[in-house]
Amino acid sequence: MVVAIDGPAGAGKSTTAKAVASELGFRHLDTGAMYRAVALVAAERAIEPLEASKSILIEPGPPLTIDGAAPGESLRTASVTEGASRVAGDPEVRKVLVERQRQILADGDWVVEGRDICTVVAPDAEVRIWLTASELERAKRRAGESDADVASVLEAQKLRDSADQGFGRSTLDKPEGSVSLDTTELDLDQVVAQIVQLVEEARS
Ligand code: DC
Secondary structure, three states: OEEEEEOOOOOOHHHHHHHHHHHHOOEEEEHHHHHHHHHHHHHHHOOOHHHHHHHOOEEOOOOOEEOOEOOHHHHHOHHHHHHHHHHOOOHHHHHHHHHHHHHHHOOOOEEEEEOOHHHHHOOOOOEEEEEEOOHHHHHHHHHHOOOOOHHHHHHHHHHHHHHOOOOOOOOOOOOOOOEEEEOOOOOHHHHHHHHHHHHHHHHO
């Protein structure tokens, strides 16, 4: 079974997807980390992102590996975050990564998160969720993870939300036929419980 989760930055996709996967005994695929991996390798080797995307083997883990080595927190630096957003705007890179994502998802049970999972990568997924939260709540959560103030996170978030559109991505629009889950007022356990219930309904 595939549980697909899309939504904007800061909606809690990664934390939620990891928790749901652990609750259900499914594997977890973070497709944003794959765009980050391509940006990291392109910068490190001073090559074009497309060349980077074609020359590396990404395994989902956990931990996610690039040619067998785990990049860990180096995927989360500001420059990789910025680079990943640019890389994700290259249709050729997207083609390579979407193909790899479909290959990975072909076997077993998965919780997979990103921006185009419900629409492009796994439109036939048994459970399709659009995870969202208010703009301010998302910025507060992001600010809480770093030393940055909410106002500057909010500004950067607006820019990134608008850059992370196109190519069928559901950054700010609910994918057709998906279930919308607004996490603004919910804690992680409540969100996980709702998704597990959707999975149980899909199974029955
Ligand atoms: O979710 P994230 O911040 O780790 O994603 C990194 C970048 O990749 C972000 O700019 C959005 C983009 N992305 C995408 O375009 N499609 C996906 N399926 C996942 C992420």
